[in-house]
Amino acid sequence: MSASLAAPAPGGFGRITLRLVLIGAVLLLALLPVLNRLPMDSALHVSDFIVSITGKWITYAVLALAIDLAWGYAGILSLGHGAFFALGGYAIGMHLMRLIGPRGVYGHPTLPDFMVFLGYQELPWYWLGFDHFPFAVFMAMAVPGSLALVVGFLAFRSRITGVYLSIITQALTYALMLAFFRNDMGFGGNNGFTDFKELLGMPLNTSSARSTLFYASLILLLGALWLCTIVTRSKLGRVLVAIRDAESRVRFLGYNVTNHKLFVFVLSAMIAGLAGALYVPQVGIINPGEFSPGNSIEAVIWVAVGGRGSLVGALLGAFSVNALKTWLTTVAPDLWLFALGGLFVAVTLFLPRGLIGLFSKAPK
Amino acid sequence: MKRSLLGFLLVLLLALPASAQDHLATALTGLGDGFGQTAEAVERLGALGDPRAIPLLRALQDGTLRRTPAGTVLLPDDTDAMTGAKADAAGAEGVRINNRVRQVLRGALGRLQLVSPDAVERLAAAEAVFRTPGLENVPLLQAALARETVPRIRAQLELALAASQLRADDPAGKRDAIARLGTAATTEARALLIEARIVNPELATAINVSIAAIEQRLQLRRIAETLFQGLSLGSVLLLAALGLAVTFGVMGVINMAHGEFVMLGAYATFMVQELCRGIPWLAPWALPLAVPAAFLLTAAAGALLERGLIRHLYGRPLETLLMTFGVGMILQQAVRLAFGAQNREVISPAWMQGTLLLPGGIAVTQNRLWIIVFGIAVLLVVVAAIRFTRFGLEMRAVVQNRRIAATMGIRTGRVDAMTFAFGSGLAGLAGVALSQIDNVSPNLGTGYIIDSFMVVVFGGVGSLAGTLVGALTLGVVNKMLEPYAGAVLAKVFVLVAIMLFIQRRPRGLFALKGRAAES
Structure with a gap:
């Protein structure tokens, strides 16, 4: 059954069209912050809201790419990718908290407000180093990556596959959510981190910061897309697809399935962590709600809607579902969950190859 | 003297x-x-x-x-x-x-x-x-x-x-x-x-x-009380997981809307209570009446879901998972719109209220005691239904070998629908029990679904004995850890422990052996 989903690259003409569309879309995105600088009364003016929300969607699209890499190509349906995303966000959030310095409500020189409030005397050891930006970025990849390494090693080694892996990863993000809700974890409890002031010397609530973060996200997106393309086109990528379609057979052929899966899972987690790291400064808050299993599964549905097994499809899904969400939650908030639920049902039943499947020929 | x-x-x-x-x-x-x-x-x-x-x-x-x-x-x-x-x-x-x-x-x-x-x-x-x-x-x-x-x-x-x-x-x-x-x-x-x-x-x-x-003596009593609380939590998990043991364990269908079926069962209890409120002689019987009502309602919903949607996705477990998650979202939102997001109150009948003092000074809340009894009763009914009824026989036949079962004249599609309806009905029964100890709200089920899946995975998919042992173990371990680690960390520890446990036994405590084990 899943063999029919092995969407090979669409045929010649489709591929070129796809590429052109992609380039056009990226150029269009890149234009947004420029148009934002136009005077208000200009017909082409783009509001701050559009820029910031698009910036957010770009990080979502990176998350979708990460999920697609693991699910679409290696058949690892993780329902805990939101956890990697949130961990990356927390890493950069810690850096942002450190940068607030004495400007907090309590005015403590080193401790963030919530720590003063909770009666901490000094910074916990695991906060050390987060005042350096490169370290925070490194941790935004290293923490999700190591978590994925441990979980993946345990899971793949004992050949936990399919829905079992999904349930385990879901439990993982659920456990993390519960843990982060605790005040004595040292991560701000259920309020999380907010009230950020600046990043790399630039105040966060200015339009220049917005466009800088926007371009950073776009660069991350292109970088991630490039990396994923390389991985999936390589021999390694072929083996991954083979593992997805017939794991035992690949194992019998002498490939080390565990290591292949582990590699792609860790890579995917690191990409998700970076996406989270760019997401947090743009939305200005990170709290344990980001770990909720619902978030992870919502991200999975972006990929499903766009078309799993196609990197461009993942991007398409992330943008279209989030656009629909933004539109519906303003027009008819009560209907959004119906629409999202309906998407889950409709896509799995009628669009197994996602939106992208509509544009490319079905494989034989 | x-x-x-x-x-x-x-x-x-x-x-x-x-x-x-x-x-x-x-x-x-x-x-x-x-x-x-x-x-x-x-x-x-x-x-x-x-x-x-x-x-x-x-x-x-x-x-x-x-x-x-x-x-x-x-x-x-x-x-x-x-x-x-x-x-x-x-x-x-x-x-x-x-x-x-x-x-x-x-x-x-x-x-x-x-x-x-x-x-x-x-x-x-x-x-x-x-x-x-x-x-x-x-x-x-x-x-x-x-x-x-x-x-x-x-x-x-x-x-x-x-x-x-x-x-x-x-x-x-x-x-x-x-x-x-x-x-x-x-x-x-x-x-x-x-x-x-x-x-x-x-x-x-x-x-x-x-x-x-x-x-x-105080120490012994504390242990006994912890044990009771653990058994009580375990029986709640058992109730919630029994339905999963049927749909997931027997049919291999992963139903993420299971928690929402539990929630529907709790709302059915609420509705029966409201209907009985006007009739004084009936009011004390609202809860016993809610048991069949909740079972039938959720079983019907389950049959509908299986025939309408899940049937088309057999053999594609990941898609089934996503699809049923969507169904769960829709059900939750529908209930939220129909009943409001606030908690609904289900009143325990008088014979379930209060505390029972066992010899040795062990205090036991009545409603939790009844839930343990109810959990055991439901388990026995499930075992009996699978072992001794025609439906159970057909169900086992279809699970073992669908094509031969069909050749023998068993309508496999009908058996699928009934099995799924049965599992969903069990979720409704869990809802009746949960309405007594938890808030009846649209997201009642979300709190239990992950734990229930853990029970099934831990106990061994497709084994009722595994579900029983898994549920009770998880309940007791959770309650034993709570005084030392707090409720939240206890839960985290248990989740981590399960992940480590399935390293040793990837197919759970009571693993199926032989052909049936190959999925």
Whole structure:
């Protein structure tokens, strides 16, 4: 059954069209912050809201790419990718908290407000180093990556596959959510981190910061897309697809399935962590709600809607579902969950190859 | 030993009606002759420990006690306070009291309540005496103890007696009291002993032995109570996971909307309760009625889901997972719009409320006890349905070999639908149980779904025994960790432990072997 989903690259003409569309879309995105600088009364003016929300969607699209890499190509349906995303966000959030310095409500020189409030005397050891930006970025990849390494090693080694892996990863993000809700974890409890002031010397609530973060996200997106393309086109990528379609057979052929899966899972987690790291400064808050299993599964549905097994499809899904969400939650908030639920049902039943499947020929 | 013998003799004396009557008559002399004499009579009555004195003293307190010129004391209903017979009320006058008499009255009544026919009153009196220990209580308590039969009140009386004896000068009595307190298992007894240790350093060794005994009992009780809470949580998990064991374990269909079916069951309970509210004779039966109602509602929803959607996705478990998650979202939102996002209140029937005190002082809440019973009952029904019914036979046949089953004339599609409906109905039953202990709200199910899946994965997919053991283990382990780690961390530990556990046994505790194991 899943063999029919092995969407090979669409045929010649489709591929070129796809590429052109992609380039056009990226150029269009890149234009947004420029148009934002136009005077208000200009017909082409783009509001701050559009820029910031698009910036957010770009990080979502990176998350979708990460999920697609693991699910679409290696058949690892993780329902805990939101956890990697949130961990990356927390890493950069810690850096942002450190940068607030004495400007907090309590005015403590080193401790963030919530720590003063909770009666901490000094910074916990695991906060050390987060005042350096490169370290925070490194941790935004290293923490999700190591978590994925441990979980993946345990899971793949004992050949936990399919829905079992999904349930385990879901439990993982659920456990993390519960843990982060605790005040004595040292991560701000259920309020999380907010009230950020600046990043790399630039105040966060200015339009220049917005466009800088926007371009950073776009660069991350292109970088991630490039990396994923390389991985999936390589021999390694072929083996991954083979593992997805017939794991035992690949194992019998002498490939080390565990290591292949582990590699792609860790890579995917690191990409998700970076996406989270760019997401947090743009939305200005990170709290344990980001770990909720619902978030992870919502991200999975972006990929499903766009078309799993196609990197461009993942991007398409992330943008279209989030656009629909933004539109519906303003027009008819009560209907959004119906629409999202309906998407889950409709896509799995009628669009197994996602939106992208509509544009490319079905494989034989 | 000697003391209890004395108590026994005292009872024998009290039990003889004739002599008791004499006692009462003697005690009564002087009542109403003047405030001083009245107070003395009240004092005597209080020390007598005769229940018949209670209505008399009450009437005196209310100012409704009268006395005939002949000296007969009359209760408000014109009966002789001594014999209980109707008496001639002609010329009777009220017995007047002043503040001094009132004060004495209160003390006497308090002590007399120890022998009151009302058990609640006796318990309250025993507790009151325990709080105000004194040497003068000893004979009274011994008398009361001798005739007391309710274990709980006996325990309280023993405690009060020991507390009073500890005040005595008699070292033998003290030792006796210390030993007796050592057999109790309450924090009050321990506090009493610790207090006594300061006053009586010469008895420290005996007291320490008793304290150690108490602490051991308290520890045992804590363990028993934790065990009960764990079993209670385990039975909740069992109820929630049984349905999954059928849909996921037997059919291999992963139903993420299972939690929402549980929620639907809870709302069905709520609706049945609202329907029954108008009919007074039906209202107490709302909960038993909700059981079939919730089962049928969720079973119908399950059948609909299976025939309408899941059927098309057989063999694609990941897609099924996503699709049913979407269905769950829709159900949740629909219920939220229909009933509102706030919690709905489901009232427990009277026979499920309150706390049961088991021997050894283990406190057990009734509704949790009933849920354990309910969980076991549902498990037995499921086992019986799968083992002994035609439906169960067909279900097992289809699971084992679909094509051969079809050749044998089994309508496999119908069996699929019924199996799924059965599993969903079980979720509804879990909802009925959860409505008793949790808030009935649209996201009721989300809190249980992950735990339930953990139970099924831990216990071994497709094994009911595994589900039972898994649910109880998880429940007990969770509750055992809670005092040390807090509820949240306990949950996290359990999740991590399960992940490590399936390293050793990837297919759970009770793994299926042979062909069926290959998915």
